[in-house]
Amino acid sequence: MTQRQLKLGFILHGVGPGWDDWRHPDAQVDASTSLSFYKRQAQTAERGKFDYLFVADSVSINARSSPHYLNRFEPLTILSALAAVTEHIGLVGTATVSYTEPFNLARQFASLDHISGGRAGWNVVTSWLEGSAANFGKEEHLAHDVRYRLAEEYLEVVKGLWDSWEDDALVRDKETGQFLDPDKLHELNHKGAFLSVKGPLNISRSPQGQPVIFQAGSSEDGRSYAAKHAEAIFTHQNDLEEAKLFYADVKARARGFGRDPEQLFIVPGARPVIGSTEAEAEAKHQELASLVTLENALRALGRSFNDHNFSQYDPDGPFPQEVAAEGLKSNQSGSARVLELARQGLPLREIALRLATPRGQFVGTPEQIADRFQNWLEERGSDGFNLFEPLPGQLDLFVDQVVPILQKRGIYKQDYPGGTFRDTLGLPKPENRHTLARSRRSAA
Amino acid sequence: MTQRQLKLGFILHGVGPGWDDWRHPDAQVDASTSLSFYKRQAQTAERGKFDYLFVADSVSINARSSPHYLNRFEPLTILSALAAVTEHIGLVGTATVSYTEPFNLARQFASLDHISGGRAGWNVVTSWLEGSAANFGKEEHLAHDVRYRLAEEYLEVVKGLWDSWEDDALVRDKETGQFLDPDKLHELNHKGAFLSVKGPLNISRSPQGQPVIFQAGSSEDGRSYAAKHAEAIFTHQNDLEEAKLFYADVKARARGFGRDPEQLFIVPGARPVIGSTEAEAEAKHQELASLVTLENALRALGRSFNDHNFSQYDPDGPFPQEVAAEGLKSNQSGSARVLELARQGLPLREIALRLATPRGQFVGTPEQIADRFQNWLEERGSDGFNLFEPLPGQLDLFVDQVVPILQKRGIYKQDYPGGTFRDTLGLPKPENRHTLARSRRSAA
Numbered sequence: 001m002t003q004r005q006l007k008l009g010f011i012l013h014g015v016g017p018g019w020d021d022w023r024h025p026d027a028q029v030d031a032s033t034s035l036s037f038y039k040r041q042a043q044t045a046e047r048g049k050f051d052y053l054f055v056a057d058s059v060s061i062n063a064r065s066s067p068h069y070l071n072r073f074e075p076l077t078i079l080s081a082l083a084a085v086t087e088h089i090g091l092v093g094t095a096t097v098s099y100t101e102p103f104n105l106a107r108q109f110a111s112l113d114h115i116s117g118g119r120a121g122w123n124v125v126t127s128w129l130e131g132s133a134a135n136f137g138k139e140e141h142l143a144h145d146v147r148y149r150l151a152e153e154y155l156e157v158v159k160g161l162w163d164s165w166e167d168d169a170l171v172r173d174k175e176t177g178q179f180l181d182p183d184k185l186h187e188l189n190h191k192g193a194f195l196s197v198k199g200p201l202n203i204s205r206s207p208q209g210q211p212v213i214f215q216a217g218s219s220e221d222g223r224s225y226a227a228k229h230a231e232a233i234f235t236h237q238n239d240l241e242e243a244k245l246f247y248a249d250v251k252a253r254a255r256g257f258g259r260d261p262e263q264l265f266i267v268p269g270a271r272p273v274i275g276s277t278e279a280e281a282e283a284k285h286q287e288l289a290s291l292v293t294l295e296n297a298l299r300a301l302g303r304s305f306n307d308h309n310f311s312q313y314d315p316d317g318p319f320p321q322e323v324a325a326e327g328l329k330s331n332q333s334g335s336a337r338v339l340e341l342a343r344q345g346l347p348l349r350e351i352a353l354r355l356a357t358p359r360g361q362f363v364g365t366p367e368q369i370a371d372r373f374q375n376w377l378e379e380r381g382s383d384g385f386n387l388f389e390p391l392p393g394q395l396d397l398f399v400d401q402v403v404p405i406l407q408k409r410g411i412y413k414q415d416y417p418g419g420t421f422r423d424t425l426g427l428p429k430p431e432n433r434h435t436l437a438r439s440r441r442s443a444a
Numbered sequence: 445m446t447q448r449q450l451k452l453g454f455i456l457h458g459v460g461p462g463w464d465d466w467r468h469p470d471a472q473v474d475a476s477t478s479l480s481f482y483k484r485q486a487q488t489a490e491r492g493k494f495d496y497l498f499v500a501d502s503v504s505i506n507a508r509s510s511p512h513y514l515n516r517f518e519p520l521t522i523l524s525a526l527a528a529v530t531e532h533i534g535l536v537g538t539a540t541v542s543y544t545e546p547f548n549l550a551r552q553f554a555s556l557d558h559i560s561g562g563r564a565g566w567n568v569v570t571s572w573l574e575g576s577a578a579n580f581g582k583e584e585h586l587a588h589d590v591r592y593r594l595a596e597e598y599l600e601v602v603k604g605l606w607d608s609w610e611d612d613a614l615v616r617d618k619e620t621g622q623f624l625d626p627d628k629l630h631e632l633n634h635k636g637a638f639l640s641v642k643g644p645l646n647i648s649r650s651p652q653g654q655p656v657i658f659q660a661g662s663s664e665d666g667r668s669y670a671a672k673h674a675e676a677i678f679t680h681q682n683d684l685e686e687a688k689l690f691y692a693d694v695k696a697r698a699r700g701f702g703r704d705p706e707q708l709f710i711v712p713g714a715r716p717v718i719g720s721t722e723a724e725a726e727a728k729h730q731e732l733a734s735l736v737t738l739e740n741a742l743r744a745l746g747r748s749f750n751d752h753n754f755s756q757y758d759p760d761g762p763f764p765q766e767v768a769a770e771g772l773k774s775n776q777s778g779s780a781r782v783l784e785l786a787r788q789g790l791p792l793r794e795i796a797l798r799l800a801t802p803r804g805q806f807v808g809t810p811e812q813i814a815d816r817f818q819n820w821l822e823e824r825g826s827d828g829f830n831l832f833e834p835l836p837g838q839l840d841l842f843v844d845q846v847v848p849i850l851q852k853r854g855i856y857k858q859d860y861p862g863g864t865f866r867d868t869l870g871l872p873k874p875e876n877r878h879t880l881a882r883s884r885r886s887a888a
Contacts, residue, residue, distance in 0.1 A: 022616065022623060029616040033558040033648060035528065059547065061646045063626035070624060071614065071648040074548075074555035080524035081559045084479065101543060103503065103579045104518075111518035114477040115525045134642035135547045170515065172466065172473040177737060179466065180514060182507035198578035202505045204477060204515040293621060 006377055006412050007232070007265050007384030007425065009052045009092065010045040010395065012038055012078070017271070017388040018357055019066045019300050020291040026392035032072040035081060041395060042082045045089060048399030049413055051424055052090030052121060054214075054234070054386055055079060059099060060131035064299055064307065076108045083116035090421035092121035092214055097154040098147065099127060099136040102197055106161035110206045118207030118420030122158075123214035123234065124225075126151050131307070148221040153192045155213070155229055160188040162210045164200035166435045186434050208420045209429045218246065219336075227253030231427055232265040234386050236337065239361060243268055243381035263427060268376075270385040272362040272369050274397040281363045288391055289357040294349060297356035304335045315349035318342070357390075366401035373402075374411055450821055450856050451676070451709050451828030451869065453496045453536065454489040454839065456482055456522070461715070461832045462801055463510045463744050464735040470836035476516040479525060485839060486526045489533060492843030493857055495868055496534030496565060498658075498678070498830055499523060503543060504575035508743055508751065520552045527560035534865035536565035536658055541598040542591065543571060543580040546641055550605035554650045562651030562864030566602075567658035567678065568669075570595050575751070592665040597636045599657070599673055604632040606654050607877045608644035630878050652864045653873045662690065663780075671697030674708060675871055678830050680781065681712040683805060687825035707871055712820075714829040716806040716813050718841045725807045732835055733801040738793060741800035748779045759793035762786070801834075810845035817846075818855055 014032025015022040022029050031037040042053055055075040075093030083091055091112060095105055105122075113120035126147035127133075133141050142150060169184035188199035215222065215230035226233040227250050237243035251261035273288070275281030298310040305323055313320050319342035341351045362369050376382045389395045406412035417423050458476025459466040466473050475481040486497055499519040519537030527535055535556060539549055549566075557564035570591035571577075577585050586594060613628035632643035659666065659674035670677040671694050681687035695705035717732070719725030742754040749767055757764050763786035785795045806813050820826045833839045850856035861867050 020621065023618045023621060025618070027618075029618070030614075035559050035561075039528070059646065060642075061644060063624060063629050067623045070646065071609075072646070073558065074551045074647065077520060077524040077552050077555040077559060080521040081528040084483070084525040084528040099545060100548060101545070101580055104544060104548075107518045108521050111521040114517065115479050115521060117479075131642070134640075136545055137640040165515075170474075174467045174469070174471075174473070177464065177467060177740075179511045180507060185507050196578075196581040198504075198575070200505060202503065202514065202516070203518065296621075 003410050004377060004383070005410075006373060006406060007267060008048075008050045008412070009054045009090075009234075009267060009384070009386040010041070010050050011054045011056065011269070011386055011388050012041055013056065013068055013388065014038075014072050015067050017068060017390060018288070018292060019068075019296040020293065021288070021390065022067050023291045024288070024392060028392070032068065035078075038073070038078055038082060039085050041389075042086050042089065044395050044399055046086050048395075048403045049415060050089055050387075051384070052092045052119075052421065053079070053082065054092045054123070055094060056123075056216075057094035057096070057125070058129060058132070059096060059127060060129050060135050062131060062307070064302075066296075066300060066303070076112060079120075080112055080115055083112060083119065086116075088416040088418075088424070089119065090121055090212065090424060091116055091119045092123055092212070094123040094125055094216070096125050096127045096132075097151045098142070099132065099138075102154055102157045102195060103161065103199075103201070106158040106201055107203055109158075109211045110162060110201060110203045113206030113208055113211050114203065118422070120206070120208065121212035121214055121232075121421060123216055124151060124155060124230070125216060129303075129307075144219070145221060148225055150194045151225060152229075153194050157188065157190050157192075157195050157197050159210060160190060160433075161197070161199055161201040162205065163433045164188065165205040166432050167205050167209070170204055184434070205432065208422050209432065212421055212425065212427065223250055224253060226250060227259070227264065228257045230264060231425070232267055235266065235268050237268040237381070238337070240376055240379060240381045243376065244379060247380050247382060265383040265425070267384045267386045268382050269388060270362050270373075271358060271360045271388045271390040272394060272398055272402070273390060274364070274366055274369060274394060274401065276365065278364050278368065281365065284391060285357075285359060285363050289353070289359075292353070292356045294352065297352035298348075300356050301338065301352045304338060310348065310352065313348055315352070316347050318345070319348055319351060366397075366405060369398075369402050370405040370409070373406065374409060377411060447854050448821060448827070449854075450817060450850060451711060452492075452494045452856070453498045453534075453678075453711060453828070453830040454485070454494050455498045455500065455713070455830055455832050456485055457500065457512055457832065458482075458516050459511050461512060461834060462732070462736060463512075463740040464737065465732070465834065466511050467735045468732070468836060472836070476512065479522075482517070482522055482526060483529050485833075486530050486533065488839050488843055490530050492839075492847045493859060494533055494831075495828070496536045496563075496865065497523070497526065498536045498567070499538060500567075500660075501538035501540070501569070502573060502576070503540060503571060504573050504579050506575060506751070508746075510740075510744060510747070520556060523564075524556055524559055527556060527563065532860040532862075532868070533563065534565055534656065534868060535560055535563045536567055536656070538567040538569055538660070540569050540571045540576075541595045542586070543576065543582075546598055546601045546639060547605065547643075547645070550602040550645055551647055553602075553655045554606060554645060554647045557650030557652055557655050558647065562866070564650070564652065565656035565658055565676075565865060567660055568595060568599060568674070569660060573747075573751075588663070589665060592669055594638045595669060596673075597638050601632065601634050601636070601639050601641050603654060604634060604877075605641070605643055605645040606649065608632065609649040610876050610879045611649050611653070614648055628878070649876060652866050653876065656865055656869065656871065667694055668697060670694060671703070671708065672701045675869070676709040676711055679710065679712050681825070682781070684820055684823060684825045687712055687820065688823060691824050691826060709827040709869070711828045711830045712826050713832060714806050714817075715802060715804045715832045715834045716838060716842055716846070717834060718808070718810055718813060718838060718845065720809065722808050722812065725809065728835060729801075729803060729807050733797070733803075736797070736800045738796065741796035742792075744800050745782065745796045748782060754792065754796065757792055759796070760791050762789070763792055763795060810841075810849060813842075813846050814849040814853070817850065818853060821855060
């Protein structure tokens with residue numbers, strides 16, 4: 001068996017993943033809507049042979065939202081722009097099944113896949129913020145389990161639309177005048193519990209056949225969904241032991257669904273803070289942590305609990321019991337992490353500040369970070385990482401100083417193989433369902 | 445008063461605006477999903493100082509659809525890609541109010557406006573093809589007048605979302621830690637006959653404040669809508685006399701709504717066929733017309749009549765009476781043109797072929813085309829044109845040979861003024877409604 005290689009994604013998050021990152025002296029305060037900022041990060045990540053760029057999303061804000069959520073590019077539009085100024089790197093965007101027409105979503109991702117020469121990926125999410133429904137004429141959110149049933153049906157519809165056209169449906173013979181082979185264009189005629197979509201899609205099958213499917217969410221429902229449908233799962237893991245349990249669980253589930261578990265990549269978020277010495281790295285982390293106020297840390301905590309107002313409690317007292325009881329209702333994996341810290345007896349202040357600036361496992365020198373990445377890969381804590389840039393300049397440091405070490409150790413690619421995002425990841429192009437059915441019919 | 449100047453748009457349509465244009469020897473058959481093709485056209489149009497690029501759209505197809513409708517990029521994604529490889533040209537995309545969530549639409553256009561440094565435009569349409577509803581879980585289309593009532597409310601919502609943030613809402617003071625001025629972020633709280641949207645939008649006010657509003661559709665409802673709301677109207681006019689009537693009518697309506705009619709641009713479609721001599725231009729037009737078969741011309745005709753099958757009639761007989769009677773139900777301005785030709789007693793074959801390859805008024809030498817453009821401008825038949833490229837290479841010919849004549853005559857800009865698409869068009873940036881209300885309150 002050949003050496004497994006780390007899959008690396010870079011998360012484009014504008015002003016930074018933390019609430020007050022924008023206050024750092026080197027931070028560009030208008031980064032979240034700056035094409036030149038996004039372009040520079042994208043091209044740097046491509047220089048570092050990253051497998052993909054990742055754009056997170058949400059669909060509601062209020063005046064108490066984090067700077068990074070408040071104001072930012074819509075994923076499909078910014079990824080399309082970046083497609084025109086990059087060549088190899090995958091382009092993964094988050095889009096919710098809750099409030100987007102599946103025809104429009106299937107079409108925009110197929111269009112991105114064509115524009116980029118086969119580099120699109122869709123991170124499938126169900127919306128979990130209560131405020132979102134009201135932006136879409138809905139009275140209330142669907143319950144957690146219902147959302148995942150919708151997500152199942154939705155993905156089935158989107159994949160069906162992506163298969164509307166067989167790969168060779170476009171004949172385009174100037175002599176005979178035949179543009180299309182009508183037998184190779186298919187209606188979907190889906191009528192399900194949640195959705196009704198006729199098809200066909202009005203864009204031909206894209207270079208990847210089907211854009212790569214990501215899933216973010218580590219709840220029970222989220223794990224099953226990922227194991228069944230996703231090709232990569234973006235997760236949060238606090239340490240290697242926890243990560244190994246998660247990894248083994250999800251891979252076993254994938255096997256249970258009859259899938260090859262090597263074709264489902266587990267990529268926890270990582271926030272490397274790189275210094276030339278361990279002390280320098282630690283000092284950089286402390287500098288970052290010092291930017292956030294207790295007030296904002298409490299707000300950030302509220303985000304996992306339906307915007308609950310935590311400022312009403314004594315910050316040095318315990319995590320409030322009544323909130324803990326309600327906690328599992330909304331963003332399950334988010335609130336679960338908080339509840340675990342609460343069970344450990346940490347005071348509210350400490351929980352809030354720790355979550356606001358997660359230290360993570362990757363504060364150190366380039367060698368130390370390479371060691372830990374290798375350790376997680378070899379111990380099967382992950383198949384790679386989804387990198388945040390917690391401090392300005394860290395992406396450049398990672399590309400210039402960590403990537404060469406990983407390459408030298410043979411656990412990271414020297415270059416892109418060429419072709420599509422699926423080719424980069426070593427994933428096969430899904431065969432078109434109608435082509436498959438035809439070849440089965442003629443074999444029978 | 446300064447000399448009025450022509451506004452020019454270029455329509456990106458991939459394999460060509462006509463059914464069988466792709467059969468031309470010089471045509472690139474995969475143009476409709478080729479980023480390099482779109483990029484080349486966009487950059488050529490920008491070299492020619494065109495005011496904007498225009499991407500048309502539709503949301504349903506079947507195996508009998510025209511090659512150009514069948515398979516093409518989704519507008520927002522391709523325009524975002526082109527934003528990254530152009531600098532000055534406006535980026536106008538069609539999107540239907542019928543089957544897109546207004547929050548998503550407002551957000552994607554605002555995102556495009558940020559990405560492009562203020563160059564976005566939205567061509568507001570209501571869907572008129574019967575097949576579309578079934579792609580969005582709907583049983584049937586809304587009636588024509590109801591669609592325009594929805595379009596009124598929808599635009600109101602979208603403009604309201606674009607005003608969610610006042611221009612100076614983002615304080616971003618690293619010292620004080622204040623990122624947002626919460627008094628300058630506003631919920632919309634819209635609850636109307638068709639839509640219910642809370643807001644605020646999760647992207648700050650874009651460089652243009654509001655992307656430029658286009659409208660395409662020349663029916664009674666369409667004219668009123670454009671006169672009331674649009675900053676440009678894309679129309680089809682067969683000759684200067686007809687165009688002058690339309691122009692006078694729409695401008696009078698705009699005046700009736702209390703608007704400055706000079707801030708509503710009327711841009712008929714034009715299909716220049718340029719030759720070094722008149723005879724060469726005419727021969728090129730004939731070459732183009734020879735590409736389309738009667739069968740496809742009849743199919744194209746069907747598109748304006750709910751995909752009616754015209755191949756069942758004697759092509760040398762008259763236009764079928766029963767279809768004429770039903771004609772005004774769907775795409776009103778499209779079918780109206782056909783019915784006018786039918787009243788003139790032309791046989792079905794002639795009507796179909798004439799519509800499949802419209803000759804238009806602009807077949808000739810560069811001087812002749814410049815003369816006619818100038819004539820339409822000065823006679824107030826139009827404020828400019830939305831250009832199709834009916835034959836490969838015509839855009840380059842136009843830019844290299846017609847543009848310099850127009851510039852020399854002082855009826856076309858020498859260069860972009862810099863700034864936003866609104867600056868290019870000479871349109872003011874709409875003041876934010878909340879900022880305006882505040883300044884009125886403090887003045888009172």
